Amino acid sequence: MMKPGRLFWKLFLAFWLATSLTFLVGLGILVLGNFGPGDPHLQAILASEKQLLEQYGVESGRQLLTVWEHPDDQAIGVYDPAGQLLAGSPVPHPAYERSVISKEGVALSLRSSQSPGNAGDRGPGRSIPLIIGTLMSALFSGYLAYYLAWPLAYLRRAMSDVAQGRFETRVKPMMGGRRDEIVDLAEDCDRMANQLKLLVQAQQHLLHDISHELRSPLTRMQAAIGLLQQDPARQEMVGRIERESVRMDTLIEALLTLARVQGRPDSIEREPLDIIELLVGIVEDAQFEAAMKGCRVSLQACPAFVSRVSGELLYRCFENVIRNAVRYTRPGTTVVVSAEVNPDTQCLRVRITDQGPGVVSERLQSIFHPFERGVNEACAGFGLGLAIAARAVEMHGGTISARNEPAGGLTVEINLPGLVWSLHEITLA
Template sequence: MGRLYWKFFIFFFLAQLTSVIGVGIAVSIVHEREELQREHEVQMQSQNKAMAPPVLYKPFKPKHKRWFPLMPILVGALASFIFAAILAWYFSKPIKQLRQAFASAANGNLDVRIGESMGKRRDELIDLGNAFDVMAVRLGALLQSQTRLLHQVSHELRSPLARLQIAVGLARQQPDKLESSLMRIERESVRMDDLVGELLALSRLESGVIRLEKERVNLNELLITVLEDACFEGEARKITIDYVPQVETPDNSLSLLGQQDLLHRAIDNVVRNALKYSASQSHVSIKTSVDNAFIKIEVNDQGAGVAEDELDIIFQAFFRGSNTHQTDGHGVGLAIAKQIVEAHGGTIAASNITTGGLSVAIKLPVS
């Protein structure tokens, strides 16, 4: 039973108790008046008997009056009315505020807040008001995110669509360059397909549709798989990649609870981001260590790094650093990695390396 129940209980109990006390007092007063009147009549009868001549004497017989309990009913009704009015006001005011807030939210006004306006109550109604405020903040953030995402998607799709139109036009005007135009069309269609796939994955992660199916994951094997793919991708630009485990176990193995395919995607996105912004003939390193109850995965590159004021926002969708515009990309990979890591109860952060390059550190709980 919650606090609201006990408030109702106490109010009704006080109302009934006050009514009983009022009725009792009224009955007591009326009874006392009748007793006094009866004693007075007996005394008067005795005096008349002593003074009168000896005649036939009729003993006093009290007259039974019909007494309607108007006073107790009025007292009880008044007490019940007062407490009922207080109770109705106490609970109808916040309920009215909640109704108005929900109506405003339904009309699209998500800036309304009612937690503070409900005072210092300590019951389920104030909890409901605070929950409404949290809901309004969350919905507002989601709507802003969707609006921003729509604008950014429109911007990202505009360029490949324009190049597709140009390629189609060239294919019609210059049939001898049909093969190169078809190759351009293929590249742009693949780029758009990749973008749509990343957006769908990001949307599912942000909306919470994906439910984690945790299992024991061998992180060492997972990182080796990521490393093999990264080495193949970096070979064309002569970028070397190595994995340096820093754990005190016989086989340098690490394990944690998580969904393996999602963890693979998160780490792969971070490593591919390091490859993308690294110079040719440079080096990328992957290091692991144990920090209390967390496993730390650190990916270091030798690229241009990121401006200090952009380190906290590079994990936002479609954000691209001021010094990365010459590199092809959509700015979604790190945002997906952040969502996956946080879904596993971990953290991800970036920092610049003093000798040059960017370091991205992922911390995941062991269990």
């Protein structure tokens, strides 16, 4: 069950206030009605007096008013057309007056110092409190509707702008000083717009880099083909064309791999895999390339660490990082690959440390971006290996980072969380 937020309490208090005001106004109408004249006994006496005058005449009416013991503030009198009192008590300032035709056919006036309180005798002023209460309720409801509707209108307009590609649109500054869930939604919309802007920019930058990387080998292949057409005897151009086609094929394969790892984490197929065993195979393969430089690759690993992962993606991840370390380490040095389990988080921490020149501090984050290469490394690969490794680690919920060692060299650290299973559990499964 969700905890009530600020917007809930605002709505609750607003509705409560409107309901309370309506109730108080209704109660006020009842109280004001009770203060007015409305004695049912007085009403009965007036009705009886009117009936006696009409059916039996003035004398009968006089007898009723004579025997009626009325309070001091209540007086009833019967007057003739000349204003002479015929029966009852004097009523100099009548609050109630009714014309009656007596049995004798005389037009008489029945007066009372207080009104009997008939609903039909109440004036239009009695409905004023009800009108005021209705207007107050309408004002509060209108304010509440405006308070809720105008930020949503801004949100809708902002989302329309974002849908049209105007990613610089921001909603939160329009909200003023309010603090509730609508402002939180505005912040999320602003973050979404900023993230979309970054993704579009990254996509445009990536397309630009891809077109550049593909254009270079194509240009060299076209030049080699042109030279071969001019002089068919220049067979070395065939080798040049073959090398450039292989380079293009490698680039396209790397781009396809990068496109795969850009997908959703739940789109990859996972299976139980011993990551330490995977590292052992990669290190053995890297030894051949390292031996050509007079270098070594050593593995310092913990016992088996089994997790549910994508073996293909992690293989490419570790292979790219380790081969990158072998490429830049100095001749005669050792690339150290260490793997250990963090006892607190139960994550596998893999470090790959070379003895090379390291990386400029400003590039420690950007080396994981596609096509990121150093100034003097234009021909050293395509700059996609570490980008593929970074995305593969992210898809498994892990982290990857790089740092320069004080004694020289670069360390790439990979942390992989584990849904870790022991070998005994795997065997039972």
